[in-house]
Amino acid sequence: MTSRTFAKELAAMFSASGMSVMTPHETDSATKFPEELRRLIADDMARFHSVRIRRGMASQLERGYMVSAIAFGYRAERTVLQGGRDVGTVWTVCxxxxxxxxxxxxxxxxxxxxxxxxxxxxxxxxxxxxxxxxxxxxxxxxxxxxxxxxxxxxxxxxxxxxxxxxxxxxxxxxxxxxxxxxxxxxxxxxxxxxxxxxxxxxxxxxxx
CATH class of the missing domain: 3.90.1750 (Hect, E3 ligase catalytic domain fold)
Structure with missing residues (x-):
């Protein structure tokens, strides 16, 4: 389910219950609330993915792999395990x-x-x-x-x-x-x- 669909369904639940929802830009839950909620969910997902990326980079660095553009003087080689699983990039001296x-x-x-x-x-x-x-x-x-x-x-x-x-x-x-x-x-x-x-x-x- 997308954040937009979830926001609309949640807004409908609030509307059916007769509750009034206050958002930063509008008090009408039938119009602005789904968009406000969708934006909040999207922001939270962006932060979540950012943390996952940083954790992945940290894990790569700890295991000896490189996570940046290749520097002059080196060659980059991908490490692929049996079965085709790509696990990281190592540098070697040119x-x-x-x-x-x-x-x-x-x-x-x-x-x-x-x-x-x-x-x-x-x-x-x-x-x-x-x-x-x-x-x-x-x-x-x-x-x-x-x-x-x-x-x-x-x-x-x-x-x-x-x-x-x-x-x-x-x-x-x-x-x-x-x-x-x-x-x-x-x-x-x-x-x-x-x-x-x-x-x-x-x-x-x-x-x-």
Missing amino acids: EAEAVLIREMYARREAGESLRNLAGRLNEAGISPPGGGRGWYASTVARILSNPIYRGWFFPGRHVAKVATSNRDQACLHRSGFAREALRIVGDVQWFAVQEPIAVVVGSDETRD
Whole structure:
């Protein structure tokens, strides 16, 4: 039964009993009440499905699967059990792109600008993430500041919202999810380039 049908049937029950129903916009239960009730039911169902999605994402992350768009340097593979049941997506390192990422970190650590790094990639004819038109300083900055390259995945805000149960909250409020198999650079090098990136974000260096 749809929320609209249920709302109409409930409204008819109120009408048959002679009860008067007050709604936010109208006092006539025969006209506005079904629509008001339908809207309330629809809102509640939307919240219910949102919680289910977050719980599902939390479960995927806890089991080692990934729940976001693929990052540069990796390939996505679906895990399918015997019988055809699709259980999640795992990432694996794309070594050809990992070589480029290590070079980007090394050059940035040595003091090369984000803009120069982007220029090198464009001159080499390397395809940018997401199939964009080219590499920009901001593109390089996003890569160098992504913790996945040091083996940690941090869910986006749509995943990390508070869920209903204590278990969901504990999972979604963790500081991150270890993905050591996806590590491309060491912690020392990753952290070494973060402060320079933070300083130049919003400056001329990252403006495309």
